[in-house]
Amino acid sequence: MAEELKVIVFKLGEEEYGVEVENVRTIERMMPLTRVPKTPKFVKGVINLRGVVVPVIDLRERFGLAPSEPTNNTRLIIVAVGNIEVGLIVDSANDVVDLDADKIADPPEVVGGIKAKYLRGVARIGDERLLVMLNLQEVLNKNEIIQLEAIEE
DSSP states (O other): OOEEEEEEEEEEETEEEEEEEGGGEEEOOOOOOOOTTOOOOOEEEEEEEEEEEEEEEEEETTTTTTOOOOOOOEEEEEEETTTTTEEEESSEEEEEEEEEGGGEEOSSEEEETTTGGGEEEEEEEEEEEEEEEEOOHHHHHHHHHHHHHHHHO
């Protein structure tokens, strides 16, 4: 029997992406960020989330997508990457789906201009809906994780 995954669905532009619920700590409305000097451009700053300093990255910028202004639907998905928590700025997050792990196909070389290394794969939901699964370990590479850990200290 295939492993079943529970996945948080979020949008960047018109595309839907997914991240496994087990990696998600919380989903928050957009909040003011404190900028931190000498961080990668896609690191937008840090937030104080219930006493914990959490670095926040802009997934649009990370993936090379056109920037957009925050709206009422903009969300921060707080995920655990390794032993640190990171906030991901997304256009909206409003769905949870169950997937069979067997239905996640290998990532194509190019999906919407995003480098395949950031992708775990593509899952089909129903007949017309595709969900791009993120590879969180690659979204933040090791050097960037070290930089983010330094921010948290």
